[in-house]
Amino acid sequence: MNYQKEQIKNALTLHQINTNNYKTNLYAIFLATPLKRENVTLDALLTAVLRRGTKNLPTQEQISQKLEMMYGASFDCGVEKTGDNHIMKFYLETLSEEFLPKPEKLVEESINILLDIIFNPYTENGCFKPEYVESEKQNLKQIIEAKIDNKNKYSYDRCIEEMFKDKPYGLYKYGYIEDLEKITPEELYNYYQNLIQKCKIDLFCSGIINNDIKEILSKNENIQKLQERNPEYIVNNETTEIKEKQEPKVVEESMQVTQGKLVLGLDINNTEENSRFIASVYNAILGGGANSKLFQNVREKQSLAYTANSGYIRVKNSIFIRCGIEIKNYQKALDTIKDQLKEMENGNFTQEDIKNSKELILSSVEGITEEQDTEITYYYGQELADRFISIEEYINKIKEVNKEQIVNLAKTVNINTIYFLKD
Numbered sequence: 001m002n003y004q005k006e007q008i009k010n011a012l013t014l015h016q017i018n019t020n021n022y023k024t025n026l027y028a029i030f031l032a033t034p035l036k037r038e039n040v041t042l043d044a045l046l047t048a049v050l051r052r053g054t055k056n057l058p059t060q061e062q063i064s065q066k067l068e069m070m071y072g073a074s075f076d077c078g079v080e081k082t083g084d085n086h087i088m089k090f091y092l093e094t095l096s097e098e099f100l101p102k103p104e105k106l107v108e109e110s111i112n113i114l115l116d117i118i119f120n121p122y123t124e125n126g127c128f129k130p131e132y133v134e135s136e137k138q139n140l141k142q143i144i145e146a147k148i149d150n151k152n153k154y155s156y157d158r159c160i161e162e163m164f165k166d167k168p169y170g171l172y173k174y175g176y177i178e179d180l181e182k183i184t185p186e187e188l189y190n191y192y193q194n195l196i197q198k199c200k201i202d203l204f205c206s207g208i209i210n211n212d213i214k215e216i217l218s219k220n221e222n223i224q225k226l227q228e229r230n231p232e233y234i235v236n237n238e239t240t241e242i243k244e245k246q247e248p249k250v251v252e253e254s255m256q257v258t259q260g261k262l263v264l265g266l267d268i269n270n271t272e273e274n275s276r277f278i279a280s281v282y283n284a285i286l287g288g289g290a291n292s293k294l295f296q297n298v299r300e301k302q303s304l305a306y307t308a309n310s311g312y313i314r315v316k317n318s319i320f321i322r323c324g325i326e327i328k329n330y331q332k333a334l335d336t337i338k339d340q341l342k343e344m345e346n347g348n349f350t351q352e353d354i355k356n357s358k359e360l361i362l363s364s365v366e367g368i369t370e371e372q373d374t375e376i377t378y379y380y381g382q383e384l385a386d387r388f389i390s391i392e393e394y395i396n397k398i399k400e401v402n403k404e405q406i407v408n409l410a411k412t413v414n415i416n417t418i419y420f421l422k423d
Helices: 037-050 060-069 106-119 130-148 151-163 185-196 213-219 221-225 275-287 293-301 327-345 351-370 372-385 391-400 403-410
Strands: 003-008 012-018 024-034 074-082 085-095 200-207 249-254 260-268 305-313 318-325 413-422
Touching (some): 024 185, 024 372, 037 185, 060 106, 085 372, 130 151, 130 185, 260 327, 275 318, 275 327, 275 351, 275 391, 275 403, 318 327, 351 372
Antiparallel strands (some): 074 085, 260 318, 305 318
């Protein structure tokens, strides 16, 4: 296997993915912390401010110039919501040393710059530079305000918000304008110093790496300064709680739209050990592609929707059905979707449906190793779940799913929330 991991002084977990599939090396650092309303906006702003400069490279221009000198290396960062954790992500991509015109310590340089951006930020008078903080507050405000522009994404986010109301997963990953406006450079810097000593830190190195990464880290001053910790984060195991069955929550919202957006949030109350693999196949039959029940019945046969699909969120044991419909077709589309859920419960699908759905999933799983960031994301998901399943094992688990298991799972699926965006 090309993946290995080890602890570095109980403050950082090092993950190495040795692969000859690419001419580039990708380095990623993830900071994980529990999702909370009081922190979510701070995390999003902090991620953006950190990229602005380090003590060694105080401006974005200097960072860009340095990366350009490293054979056009690229840097990116962002925030993600993974289960009940908020993840701050930092990526740096460079050419592999194997392909350099002359020997250089590019691996060491890359890791040191990435560590510098996160752990050695540029400060003035004991806090973040006010100009940087103010500039990034304006950028973040625009991102938050713009979420309403993409009606597909907006309606999906709103359904999640309603389904997980007053729970961490219901929070918006970029935070809230009313919280953003109050943040000062001092508050942000104090939050940062506290976060760095408590969060879960993972470093991923992917590519042709013949260097001793552990030795590089042992010499790095930023790593030497990191305190030992029992990191504060939420283990993302599949939900094992049985959610109480109740009448679906119906939320309707009006806006200037030409097309209605119908989103259904479904609970899966199956706590079987391998339920995530069964749920993946169930979801693929229900709404995973052009052969799925939703696509064929809601869109093709009845022409009730422009789009009709579903997606499975493993860490929340939930499925979300998403349809773009003519507003007048709301009730008929909803009834047809409910019919398809009943069809799944009654086992009205074929072995051919199961075969096609497994092939759809397997082509996606087999493609994980074709993209460096996708492969890193896969292994990071394993890390947060605190259980390791190799890609080969994952494939075998999908292949083992049978019809009886799918029907049993279908009987535990309940509609939690119905969200409709109309005119």
